[in-house]
Amino acid sequence: MMDREQCLRVLAGRRTNQVVVGAYGAGRDFRELAPSPLNLCEVGTMGMASSIGLGIAAGRPDCQVWVLDGDGSLVMNIGSLISIANNRPKNLVVFVFVNRIYEASGGQPVVGIDRLSFAGMAEAAGFEQVFEFSDEEQFERELDQVLASAGPTFVVMNAEGKRRIPINRRSTNLEEWLLVRRTLAEQTAE
Amino acid sequence: MKALETVHPLLTELRRCGIRHVVTVPESWSVDIDRQLHYDRHFTVIQVSREEEGVGVCAGLHVAGRDAAFVIQNGGMLASVNALAGVSRQFQIPLLMLIAYRGSFGDSAQNAVNQIAKGIVTEPVLRALEISYEIAAKPEDLRVIKDVHDYAKAWCRPAAVLMKKEAMYLR
Numbered sequence: 001m002m003d004r005e006q007c008l009r010v011l012a013g014r015r016t017n018q019v020v021v022g023a024y025g026a027g028r029d030f031r032e033l034a035p036s037p038l039n040l041c042e043v044g045t046m047g048m049a050s051s052i053g054l055g056i057a058a059g060r061p062d063c064q065v066w067v068l069d070g071d072g073s074l075v076m077n078i079g080s081l082i083s084i085a086n087n088r089p090k091n092l093v094v095f096v097f098v099n100r101i102y103e104a105s106g107g108q109p110v111v112g113i114d115r116l117s118f119a120g121m122a123e124a125a126g127f128e129q130v131f132e133f134s135d136e137e138q139f140e141r142e143l144d145q146v147l148a149s150a151g152p153t154f155v156v157m158n159a160e161g162k163r164r165i166p167i168n169r170r171s172t173n174l175e176e177w178l179l180v181r182r183t184l185a186e187q188t189a190e
Numbered sequence: 191m192k193a194l195e196t197v198h199p200l201l202t203e204l205r206r207c208g209i210r211h212v213v214t215v216p217e218s219w220s221v222d223i224d225r226q227l228h229y230d231r232h233f234t235v236i237q238v239s240r241e242e243e244g245v246g247v248c249a250g251l252h253v254a255g256r257d258a259a260f261v262i263q264n265g266g267m268l269a270s271v272n273a274l275a276g277v278s279r280q281f282q283i284p285l286l287m288l289i290a291y292r293g294s295f296g297d298s299a300q301n302a303v304n305q306i307a308k309g310i311v312t313e314p315v316l317r318a319l320e321i322s323y324e325i326a327a328k329p330e331d332l333r334v335i336k337d338v339h340d341y342a343k344a345w346c347r348p349a350a351v352l353m354k355k356e357a358m359y360l361r
Contacts, residue, residue: 021250040253045276048246051238052277055250055258058236059211063254079239083247087236177281181253188255 002136004097004161008033010140011066011095014147017187019056019180022068023049024104026097030068037183041068042173047077050084050094057089060184064147067094071118072102072110078121084152085126093146093153094122099160122154132156196360198226200261200288200353201233203335209257209286210234213244217263219290219358227261241266245273249283257339263290264312264352265305274319274348284342284349288335291325291352298355316350323350326357 004026012034019038022030027041027049040056043049053067074080074096084092100113119132129149133139133156146155200223204212212227213236214220227235238244241262251258267274267289278285293302293309316323322341324334335351342349 043246043277044280045242045246045273047242048249048273048277051243051246052250052253054236055213055247055252056254057250058234058247059251059254059256077243077246080243080246083236083238083243174281177253181255184253185255 002134002139002157002159004099004157004159005029005033006136006161007097007139007157007159008068010136010143011068014143015066018064018066019060019184020066020068021049021053021056023070023073025099026068026070026095037179040176040180042176044173047073047080049073050077050080053092053094054080054084054087054089057092058087061089061091063184063187064091064093065089067092069094069096070103071096071098071100071113072105074118075110075112075116081122081125081127081154085122088128089152090150092151093155095155095157097157097159118156119154122156127152127154129153130156132158134158198223198360199329199332200335200358201226201230203332204259205232206336207257207259207286207339209259209339211236211251211256211258212261213238213247213251213258214261215239215241215244215263215266217266217290217292219263219292219353219355220261222360223261223358240269242270242273245270245277245285248285249277249281252283252285257284257286257343259286259288261288264292265308267350268308268311268315271315271319274321278348279319282346284339284346286335286339286342287321287348287350289350289352290358291354294352294354296327296354296356312352319348321348321350323352325352325354327354329357329360331357
């Protein structure tokens with residue numbers, strides 16, 4: 001198991017102009033570690049991060065989109081793997097942080113977590129690239145290759161760790177959505 | 191895939207709205223529309239496996255600056271209530287939903303009896319979500335799509351057209 005915060009710090013260090021769609025723990029922690037007008041880290045409904053990421057990637061093929069999903073969230077919208085693979089956005093990278101629990105709702109085990117394979121499901125759905133990491137040094141070493149691959153790319157991150165940001169923290173989520181939209185529009189205009 | 195001789199008025203209206211992205215889940219009444227959308231290179235069709243996903247995809251397209259239409263069945267709208275409230279309403283997404291109105295008056299399909307329960311609750315659920323809607327009974331009624339799209343964009347909220355069978359089938 002890797003340390004999630006450490007993995008997010010590595011990602012933050014590589015981040016340039018990517019749109020980042022994040023869910024719950026991973027998303028909110030990434031937003032704190034890597035502030036940007038291109039962070040969309042409140043998705044409103046559990047499971048929607050991967051679908052929102054597909055929409056942004058389809059609408060802006062000139063931008064790379066990173067989805068930082070959780071295992072519980074992705075299980076809730078697992079069909080999105082099929083939709084993403086079928087629509088083949090080259091610019092979409094889906095990271096799923098696997099801590100094996102519903103972190104935001106009490107720490108219960110994620111359904112089927114002892115049997116399922118996220119990498120196996122992504123491969124079966126037809127993702128172009130599938131990676132899985134359980135070692136931080138290997139992740140850091142190979143991340144450039146992951147990000148350079150023509151997607152859609154799926155990355156299993158076996159990582160756990162304490163949430164940096166309290167779950168009940170009030171966030172200005174609507175403003176965040178409006179800011180990402182405005183920032184992308186300004187990039188178009190340039 | 192062969193082009194049909196008559197362009198479906200739904201496609202004409204989407205062009206009038208300036209919409210190029212269409213998110214869909216296939217439905218038996220939308221066979222003609224689906225075929226033409228896939229054939230027409232003006233449109234980028236994003237087929238999803240389940241309607242709630244489509245709510246998220248349309249929200250992402252909006253963030254990316256793209257207008258989109260979401261072509262689904264009313265059963266799919268009912269399955270998407272969580273995302274319609276938590277994403278579309280919460281984040282002020284001008285989601286244009288074009289919904290096959292199964293189980294409504296005039297749905298005489300052999301299996302319509304299975305649709306009645308969904309038809310009965312469709313409008314009450316839209317009203318509960320505070321989603322404004324129009325009903326298109328005939329193909330010419332689809333001209334309302336432009337008004338509904340303009341409304342959704344002006345007020346930054348989802349809006350819908352409930353389409354009866356005659357408005358969707360060309361044959």
